Amino acid sequence: MAGNNVVLRVEGISKVYDREVLHIEKLSFEKGKIYGLIGPSGAGKSTLLRLINFLEPPTAGRIFFKGRELDVRGRVDLKTQRGMTMVFQKPVLFKTSVRENVAYGLRARGLPKEEINKRVAVLLEKVGLESFAGRRADSLSGGEAQRIALARAIAFDPGVLLLDEPTANLDPHNIEMFENLILNLNKEKGITVIMVTHNIFQARRIAHEVLFFYEGHIIEKGPAQKIFSSPEDPRTRAFVEGRMVY
Amino acid sequence: MSRLLEGIIEAFTLIIQFDPYLWQIIILSLQVSGGAVALSTLTGVPLGAFLGLKPAGRTRFISKVLYTFMGLPPVVAGLVIYLLISRSGPFGVLGLLFSPAAMVIAQFTLATPIIAGLTMVGIRSRGKEVQETARTLGANRLLTAWTVIRESRFAIFGAIVTGFGRVIAEVGAVMIVGGNIEGHTRVMTSAIVLETSKGHFELAIGLGLTLLVISFLINSLLYYLQGGGENSGWK
Ligand SMILES: Nc1ncnc2c1ncn2[C@@H]1O[C@H](COP(=O)(O)OP(=O)(O)O)[C@@H](O)[C@H]1O
Ligand SMILES: [Mg+2]
Numbered sequence: 001m002a003g004n005n006v007v008l009r010v011e012g013i014s015k016v017y018d019r020e021v022l023h024i025e026k027l028s029f030e031k032g033k034i035y036g037l038i039g040p041s042g043a044g045k046s047t048l049l050r051l052i053n054f055l056e057p058p059t060a061g062r063i064f065f066k067g068r069e070l071d072v073r074g075r076v077d078l079k080t081q082r083g084m085t086m087v088f089q090k091p092v093l094f095k096t097s098v099r100e101n102v103a104y105g106l107r108a109r110g111l112p113k114e115e116i117n118k119r120v121a122v123l124l125e126k127v128g129l130e131s132f133a134g135r136r137a138d139s140l141s142g143g144e145a146q147r148i149a150l151a152r153a154i155a156f157d158p159g160v161l162l163l164d165e166p167t168a169n170l171d172p173h174n175i176e177m178f179e180n181l182i183l184n185l186n187k188e189k190g191i192t193v194i195m196v197t198h199n200i201f202q203a204r205r206i207a208h209e210v211l212f213f214y215e216g217h218i219i220e221k222g223p224a225q226k227i228f229s230s231p232e233d234p235r236t237r238a239f240v241e242g243r244m245v246y
Numbered sequence: 247m248s249r250l251l252e253g254i255i256e257a258f259t260l261i262i263q264f265d266p267y268l269w270q271i272i273i274l275s276l277q278v279s280g281g282a283v284a285l286s287t288l289t290g291v292p293l294g295a296f297l298g299l300k301p302a303g304r305t306r307f308i309s310k311v312l313y314t315f316m317g318l319p320p321v322v323a324g325l326v327i328y329l330l331i332s333r334s335g336p337f338g339v340l341g342l343l344f345s346p347a348a349m350v351i352a353q354f355t356l357a358t359p360i361i362a363g364l365t366m367v368g369i370r371s372r373g374k375e376v377q378e379t380a381r382t383l384g385a386n387r388l389l390t391a392w393t394v395i396r397e398s399r400f401a402i403f404g405a406i407v408t409g410f411g412r413v414i415a416e417v418g419a420v421m422i423v424g425g426n427i428e429g430h431t432r433v434m435t436s437a438i439v440l441e442t443s444k445g446h447f448e449l450a451i452g453l454g455l456t457l458l459v460i461s462f463l464i465n466s467l468l469y470y471l472q473g474g475g476e477n478s479g480w481k
Contacts, residue, residue, distance in 0.1 A: 078384070082384035085383060088378075090375075092378075092379040095397055104385075105385075156383075
């Protein structure tokens with residue numbers, strides 16, 4: 001694997017709650033790619049994202065971000081934390097205006113006011129909600145809220161965007177819109193996208209690489225095309241053909 | 247005319263004429279309870295927020311303790327504080343007994359568990375996800391904490407108002423540790439007890455009415471806060 005293209009690498013990582021729910025020996029993510037994480041529910045996909053984004057410390061293992069090893073058990077390094085972000089299945093918007101929500105990460109980074117206003121305007125237009133700036137965020141529909149959550153997340157140009165089933169609760173129109181936003185972001189800014197999805201067709205539509213999770217392990221990983229047309233592992237095959245009950 | 251009606255009329259006269267004895271008592275009450283609640287807010291809100299962000303399973307014991315203290319009878323709080331600050335008690339040298347400071351301490355003891363407990367409950371519903379969202383957006387610890395508190399602001403204001411409502415109306419603790427000394431530690435509730443026993447109903451009724459008005463204001467505020475500030479003009 002092209003060594004200097006790797007933005008994120010995990011080694012011997014494990015998470016144990018009452019039992020081990022995730023165990024990955026070696027895994028790396030390259031800059032500018034879109035990864036689709038698929039697999040049955042409970043397979044450990046969300047756990048991996050949470051470990052990567054420091055929402056949870058791993059029980060064992062190491063994480064490297066841009067070549068630097070992270071102190072996963074110590075205090076979270078703010079600079080690294082700020083290099084990535086996550087959008088959850090259920091958008092958690094703050095009880096302020098739409099504008100304030102999108103500006104949150106920029107304010108946290110102490111950007112000047114004019115710069116913030118400029119960026120927020122561009123972002124709102126990008127997600128097609130420029131007329132919503134002054135609205136209460138809790139008055140948005142599910143699809144609108146998720147688009148605002150995405151605008152808020154990409155406002156500060158994170159190098160890595162983690163998405164945990166972001167379109168699971170959206171209607172087809174909003175799903176399409178969301179996917180197009182992701183594809184454009186990836187193309188324009190070279191942002192690395194790691195997306196958990198329950199929807200195999202979605203992975204097929206937008207992912208370059210697909211990782212199949214099963215009972216805490218990555219069973220198979222490869223170009224999307226290959227995973228869907230000629231999976232090697234019978235469990236992967238069963239899953240992508242919709243024969244796996246989950 | 248009935249004694250009650252007569253009392254009410256005289257009470258209004260006292261209030262409107264700014265009777266110094268009556269007003270001095272009202273102001274002291276507000277100062278003592280306001281001061282106690284301010285201190286309780288400074289300790290109870292951070293404590294409640296901290297507990298509210300922990301998984302419920304891990305705070306079960308401390309939650310039970312907190313709930314028990316939320317219902318602490320004021321006379322019991324008064325008794326304990328009395329024993330601690332009376333001349334022979336461990337803090338006797340401070341000479342706090344029968345002072346407004348003693349009443350603040352007693353009411354602080356009553357209000358803090360209420361404010362902490364209700365803040366904990368308010369934050370538990372959404373605090374974790376707000377905390378995680380703030381962190382993924384690059385907020386530092388201080389901003390994250392502030393965001394969590396801000397997002398639960400209505401519940402927290404509600405907790406503070408409830409705490410104030412409880413202490414302004416209690417009589418047991420202030421009587422015991424304050425001593426109901428005229429011009430020094432006499433507050434509305436202890437004055438009502440005294441004036442009633444002396445047959446000075448107009449004063450007792452005047453203070454009672456004032457308490458009722460305060461209670462009405464508090465409950466209106468609570469009603470509004472529990473609706474999440476429905477028509478508030480936040481941006
Ligand atoms: N905080 C937790 N405590 C205990 N078990 C957990 C916790 N979080 C996740 N798990 C368990 O870890 C396993 C993997 O969960 P998750 O990563 O959310 O799966 P996925 O996202 O693939 O559906 C599941 O069995 C889940 O029940
Ligand atoms: Mg999941």
